[in-house]
Amino acid sequence: MNKQKGQAQILFGIVVVLIIVGAVMGFNLLGKSDETEPSESGDGEQAVEEMAGAPVRSDLFPSGTLPAGTTETKISVNTNEPGYCRYSTKSGQSYDSMSSRFSYDENKTFHSAQIKGLKNGQTYEYSVRCRDLQGNKNESDAKIVFTVAGTGPSYYPPSVPSSGADETPPMRYDLYPTGTLPAGTTETQISVRTNEPGYCRYSIESGKTYDSMSSRFSYNKDKVLHTATVKGLQDNKIHEYYVRCRDLKGNKNENDAKIRFGVGGAYIPSSPGIPSQDNNPPYCFAGFPTEDLPYYTKKTTISLKTDEKAICRYGLVSGLSHDSMNRIFSNTDSTFHSTEVTGLSEDTEYTYYIKCADDYGNKNTDDFLISFQVEAPEDVTPPVRTILYPDRDLYYGTTETQLGIKTDEPAYCRYATEQGVSYSSMKKRFSREEGDIHTATVTGLENGVYYTFFVRCKDMEGNVNTGDVMIRFRVTP
Numbered sequence: 001m002n003k004q005k006g007q008a009q010i011l012f013g014i015v016v017v018l019i020i021v022g023a024v025m026g027f028n029l030l031g032k033s034d035e036t037e038p039s040e041s042g043d044g045e046q047a048v049e050e051m052a053g054a055p056v057r058s059d060l061f062p063s064g065t066l067p068a069g070t071t072e073t074k075i076s077v078n079t080n081e082p083g084y085c086r087y088s089t090k091s092g093q094s095y096d097s098m099s100s101r102f103s104y105d106e107n108k109t110f111h112s113a114q115i116k117g118l119k120n121g122q123t124y125e126y127s128v129r130c131r132d133l134q135g136n137k138n139e140s141d142a143k144i145v146f147t148v149a150g151t152g153p154s155y156y157p158p159s160v161p162s163s164g165a166d167e168t169p170p171m172r173y174d175l176y177p178t179g180t181l182p183a184g185t186t187e188t189q190i191s192v193r194t195n196e197p198g199y200c201r202y203s204i205e206s207g208k209t210y211d212s213m214s215s216r217f218s219y220n221k222d223k224v225l226h227t228a229t230v231k232g233l234q235d236n237k238i239h240e241y242y243v244r245c246r247d248l249k250g251n252k253n254e255n256d257a258k259i260r261f262g263v264g265g266a267y268i269p270s271s272p273g274i275p276s277q278d279n280n281p282p283y284c285f286a287g288f289p290t291e292d293l294p295y296y297t298k299k300t301t302i303s304l305k306t307d308e309k310a311i312c313r314y315g316l317v318s319g320l321s322h323d324s325m326n327r328i329f330s331n332t333d334s335t336f337h338s339t340e341v342t343g344l345s346e347d348t349e350y351t352y353y354i355k356c357a358d359d360y361g362n363k364n365t366d367d368f369l370i371s372f373q374v375e376a377p378e379d380v381t382p383p384v385r386t387i388l389y390p391d392r393d394l395y396y397g398t399t400e401t402q403l404g405i406k407t408d409e410p411a412y413c414r415y416a417t418e419q420g421v422s423y424s425s426m427k428k429r430f431s432r433e434e435g436d437i438h439t440a441t442v443t444g445l446e447n448g449v450y451y452t453f454f455v456r457c458k459d460m461e462g463n464v465n466t467g468d469v470m471i472r473f474r475v476t477p
Contacts, residue, residue, distance in 0.1 A: 054136040055079035057128060062146045070148050072116040077128050082108035082460060085130040089290065095129040095137040100292045101375050108460065116371040117287065121177030123147040133462035169251040170194035172243060175259045180285045183264030187231040190259050192243050197223035200245040210244040210252040235264035238307050282306040282356040284368035295346040295377040302352055302370050303338035310356040312337040322355040322363040347376035382463040383407040385455060390473040398475050400443040405455055410435030413457040423456040423464045448477030
């Protein structure tokens with residue numbers, strides 16, 4: 001008998017302890033289901049809310065050297081949490097000041113953008129900053145840096161025959177660099193390849209003999225790749241170097257091969273020694289705009305420069321001849337060309353194909369591209385909440401039911417039994433089904449009692465409802 005009494009006392013003590021623990025942990029009959037439902041971290045939100053600081057950027061792409069002939073590439077970056085990323089060709093700009101935006105994947109952790117108008121022999125650098133859904137922004141740049149290789153044929157010219165007397169001077173090809181180097185470049189490597197071993201020299205004047213050229217290239221062990229470093233380069237100038245070579249038999253070039261490139265900006269008068277009769281088409285550079293435009297842009301001015309007086313036209317498809325293009329720049333017949341384009345729309349990419357003709361009738365055969373995008377606006381609208389459930393009285397005897405709500409976009413939803421509670425202060429959470437259907441189970445319902453729940457939601461961009469929608473019902477008495 002005493003043994004049974006002792007067991008009953010032990011059992012009673014265990015029950016008391018469980019009741020006390022339950023009270024401390026905040027169990028309540030009505031909200032019991034909320035304590036056991038999955039937290040939002042399964043969908044990524046809670047982890048974002050608890051993460052301190054701006055997004056961590058990784059896997060910046062591309063890097064190194066892209067093949068010669070690459071005119072466009074995708075740049076990309078990964079973040080360790082959902083967010084948005086922007087980029088600029090200028091260092092040190094704040095996130096808000098950057099006008100070029102990455103697109104993003106469903107999870108907003110992989111961000112990419114398409115870069116066009118790349119040129120051989122140039123190095124490109126893009127500064128990247130990101131912000132997370134809570135508004136934390138990077139305060140320093142992450143860099144995407146890559147180079148497009150110099151131009152060269154897809155094969156090497158044939159070597160000198162092994163038999164017979166060699167009376168032919170070296171063939172020169174793969175002259176580097178071409179195009180336009182970044183503004184601020186003060187020195188660069190120039191190079192040339194020959195189809196046979198030899199020596200090469202260069203001059204800033206055309207028409208000089210090989211022997212009279214005082215500037216020499218160095219060479220690799222096979223004496224077919226020849227390089228030199230030139231200094232004192234200036235912005236807004238075109239630089240030209242005239243190259244002649246001789247082979248090991250003493251055969252020397254009797255004409256110039258030209259390395260020609262620009263730095264940064266604009267036109268200069270004709271270089272020393274260039275004949276008055278021009279046989280070259282205009283050299284086009286400094287296209288504008290170079291970055292994406294804000295989403296509200298409806299019109300803009302496109303412009304470019306040429307190294308000589310020219311008339312420039314443009315089209316909306318590639319490959320048209322200069323004469324076939326029916327759009328002419330409104331300001332042209334000089335070295336600066338501009339025109340206004342209208343009817344622009346948000347989230348749309350625009351490319352203009354340009355060719356110019358000089359006073360001697362020389363016309364571009366390749367398109368010069370001006371390409372940009374009008375950005376899509378960022379989402380600043382909180383979720384719209386619809387299809388609230390239950391929307392009528394429940395049957396007599398119902399003790400639990402499911403709350404339901406639908407949003408017009410993927411979101412997280414919470415609820416409270418009091419009106420005016422902020423989203424972040426609401427303790428009870430809906431689970432998510434396919435991102436826009438949200439459900440929660442409430443228990444402990446009683447006949448004849450009205451129940452009221454106030455709901456707020458937050459979308460993936462962090463936009464939060466500031467007002468309540470109400471789910472109200474009763475169990476029939």
